[in-house]
Amino acid sequence: MEDWKRSRALFAAVATAPLTWLTLFFIVPMGVIWLYSFGTNAGLTEIEISGTLANYKKALEPLYLGIFAKSLVVAGITTAICLVVGFPVALAIVFASDKWKPWLLLGIMLPFWTNLLIRTYALMAVLRTEGYANQTIGWLHDRFGSLLTLVGLPAPGAYEPLHLLYNNFAVVLGLVYVHLPFMVLPLYAALDRLDRSLIEASLDLGAGHLRTLLLIVAPLAAPGIISGIIITFVPALGAYLTPDLLGGTDSQMIANVIERQFKRANNWPFGAALSFLLMYATFIAIAIQALKAKQAEKRG
């Protein structure tokens, strides 16, 4: 590991291109947007950087804080469900035979090959009132509803379609559907490196499967779990297409508000302030996480 540090020229040559790219196309534009967040609209197309804090003040009004809070809750629930669903899936892939492993991984990654919009529209076709989900449940209902009378229950009435679309449930479902691979892949990477003899030892020493999972596997996979949580939570927090298409009248998330500020409202300074608040919040969360991890390391 010492070699590349000594050959500085080579290092510089390799790093220049990506660093230039990052500076030109990420840091500079972000800097401009950051400056906008301290500006005011001075006309239809001009923004005057006046150093005002009015945009941040407005962004911290209860209305927008409420929407921030709601977005955090939705993203949090999404992440939690992804973790609970993704963990067994990752575990199953790890313990699958070598012949099956690549196919299972492919199955996880396959949705990435389809555009997010197409996947969301497909989900709409499943969830709508006369969609496939309701058709299936309705069919089961009509077919097997009469069986209830056999066990002494009253026969059910006509099937009432469930309202699956255009509510917060649909938003969370859509976000889980889209973000599940982001959770499964880091979990798989962490679990795959796991020393299996530790699991065997735990089982041999009398711990049950659940106990082994919680006390041995989960702590060892902690880095994977944490990166899975971050990599799922951050994009879920910034989601706007899913709440737009699947959400009901009260499903707006902070990214929808930001989008409208940049587009319809033509209020870039305020949109920029909202975006940066979202970013600060994310940074702080990650920083706290990193600090905690460091403390844990010291203690350990």
Place this chain on the structure above:
Amino acid sequence: MTNLANQRGMKLGRRSLLQALGVAAVGISFGGLAACSKGGDGKIGSTGEEPKLNFYNWDTYIGETTLADFKGASGIDVNMSLFATNDELFAKLRAGNPGFDVIVPSNDFVERMIQSDLIVPLEHDLIPNMKNIDPTFIDVAYDPGRKYSMPYTWLTLGIGYRKSKVKARPDSWKVLFDSDEYKGRIALLSEAGDVIRLAAKYLGKSVNGLTEADIKQVEAMLIKQKPNIKAFHEDNGQDLLLSGEVDLVLEYNGDIAQIMTEDDDIDFVLPKEGSQLNSDTLCIPKGAPRPKNAHAFINYLLDAEVGKKITETILYPTPNASAKALMPDSYKNNPVIFPPADLLAKCEYAAYNEKLQPLYEDAFTRIRAA
């Protein structure tokens, strides 16, 4: 304002699809322009300019053979790029015209672009086909005398509904904005300005005379109405109606006319309080590299036969009287595409209002968060 021609498969509107596939759209336009600017071999066309033209248009918003026919007639090669929202068009031109000769902004953006000096006045001598335009479309509030823009299509917002699911013809905005009669079966357009202006129209106000107090009043009414609304749709209201998801939707007449050909149980009504008119127009952006070609192209699109062919494909209401005269009765006399004149007289174009637009958005955010 979804296209009418796209009758097969999933009905994604010209706006909704490209909007979300924005990256692809940017790719198309950049790629297109690059290819175009390289191709110049110094030839001079009939207008005294290089025989090329960059046309920035909505998706599926032109006749099937229009561009090829224009090339046959004038020798000018049209390179068409697509945009999905007016905001996208505005954002692209705001930073300087990247080489477009003709663009198709909607009426409120025509005003916005005039105010921000992004489009240039048209030379009417070069557009003799202006005579084909219905005179009622010449002196419009957003561009009096048509100095900057030529009308390409127009539309109006109204209520699309399922006939078997309503008790009476819903001929008032009341059913959408101020009544629990159709609780949970209503979808409104997710456009802050349109929804608030139309709700104000229901309250008897002009869409262009709103004050902050009016917006407050509308906000309170819509917050009260919110439990009765099922969804704010992304201009795909016709899909929601067709799939039985809702029974009443705030949509453009053209979009509802499209699904009426598929489902007899659907109809459209322009509410008695009047509504809001929209129009997509042909304009020349500032810094257009080939203004002569641009004028020739706009003139060509306003030709009666050409206009007829375009209308046959896109099926939008046309402001071109000569083209309309050539269309079959099923189009000309369709009360959905061409609502009765007495109702249209109560409709207004919504002016772009720099001060009010952020207030509409704020109110809409509060309505959705309530």
